[in-house]
Amino acid sequence: MNSKYDILIVGGGAAGFFTAINIVERNSKLKVAILERGKEVLSKVRISGGGRCNVTHACFVPNDLVKFYPRGEKELRGPFHQFCSGDTIEWFEKHGVELKIEDDGRMFPTSDSSQTIIDCFFNAAQKLKIDILTNQSVQSLFKGEDYWKVETNVETFSCQKLVMTTGSNPKIWEMLTELGHSIVSAVPSLFTFNIKDKRIKDLMGLSAFANVKVKNTKLEASGPLLITHWGMSGPGILRLSAWGARILADKNYQFVLQVNWLNDLTFEETLEKLKELKLEHSKKAVSKKCPFEFPNRLWESLVLASGISEDTKWADLSKNQLTNLANQLTNGEFQVNGKSTFKEEFVTAGGIDLKEINFKTMESKLHQNLYFAGEILNIDAITGGFNFQNAWTGGFIIAQTIVN
Structure with missing residues (x-):
């Protein structure tokens, strides 16, 4: 017929x-x-x-x-x-x-x-x-x-x-x-990143506006980043996955993600800001209140990851600890192992x-x-x-x- x-x-x-x-x-x-x-x-x-x-x-x-x-x-x-x-x-x-x-x-x-x-x-x-x-x-x-x-x-x-x-x-x-x-x-083009890392382990559902990069490539994006139980998602991550679809496939979805939780602040600017906070809040515990615009629990986690204990006061921070913290805030490195389909x-x-x-x-x-x-x-x-x-x-x- x-x-x-x-x-x-x-x-x-x-x-x-x-x-x-x-x-x-x-x-x-x-x-x-x-x-x-x-x-x-x-x-x-x-x-x-x-x-x-x-x-x-x-x-x-x-x-x-x-x-x-x-x-x-x-x-x-x-x-x-x-x-x-x-x-x-x-x-x-x-x-x-x-x-x-x-x-x-x-x-x-x-x-x-x-x-x-x-x-x-x-x-x-x-x-x-x-x-x-x-x-x-x-x-x-x-x-x-x-x-x-x-x-x-x-x-x-x-x-x-x-x-x-x-x-x-x-x-x-x-x-x-x-x-x-x-x-x-x-x-695949739109996908989320599988990351096992103790810095984000119990922070499911938290979101921050961040800048994300794939280490040793030109891939970069900004936008809300959402922490999930399998890793990271949100518009910033999806954007990065779309622009990097080919490159990330070639890497077999194994790569290092660099996260700047302060989005547009540089390492140097952040270090200066932390030095000011050290003078301003000398008697307060560093981990207690996040001085930046992102969730407190994430701040606590990054403070601990910088080798700063929970009750350390701002005045007691060493130069090394300040550098570590500025680094965690503006250039945290996370190992990505695989991807998940987005919805x-x-x-x-x-x-x-x-x-x-x-x-x-x-x-x-x-x-x-x-x-x-x-x-x-x-x-x-x-x-x-x-x-x-x-x-x-x-x-x-x-x-x-x-x-x-």
Whole structure:
């Protein structure tokens, strides 16, 4: 059996639905189908943002927005000038979904439920008569003279234009390699660090704004750092893991993390500050009250790690102890042994080499009428709605290209 369509979209996720809806809204005569290998579509949308769906981010300037993408920064500048976060908000509003901005810039539906986004996509797809075909696992792709043939475990489809939105699916990447595309191998991008260290052993749940570096590399990030029972997490760590995805994979996730708990204070500035405190608080016990803006229990732990006992008074600190303490505060070294996946929001770095894509149209430079959107490309971002924004932008541009 051969089912004919004008456009086939492989992958029933965010990018796939957004592309399909935008295509048929522009031209209702086009026959479009979405093929999904699983029995459910939009499953990543459902769990995103803890089930609330972090639709986009309140960063409205394309040149600023691209800075959140460790891979794709240069390539997305043009596309974001065509369809940016502001356009996303407007699109969803037109489709009956209002979004709200949280303090950290993340944007969610006002309903606080990802179901709102799923319903929005389903209703639009139904109204536009887009076929949603589940349990269709693609087995092969074939390019004819002026058509594409897609064979699944169920049947064979043919179409004039083929859109691939399958995320990080190794089987599909393999098929695209056979068509001549190069794949940058996939490595995890957003992950937390496994650290066993007595300085943080009983401090689960404590958070501090810190600067973190990977020793002997240029990798560096700042942001809230959260101490967990397996090590360290939080935005600062996730940012570092995203920018360092390749380097840290090469190190097999064994490396030394340098933490400056005072974020922007240098060792020298901190030492000066400690000397002042020694004069000001001479009669007080060092470990009792943290003079900096981070939790007391963490301060106590770093004081002990500097070889200063619990009841030592400021006046009694030796030069050596002051140096040790300044060092623990601004350059504590922690051995990282392995990583843990961050929630269910598994993001990978890797995918189709960006040099093989025309970012004005999202079309393959190797094959006419073959388009890509979303995480199938070697594009990924930190958390905060940026990966979805890449999906919306790619889908919008494909729709515009195909229908114009």
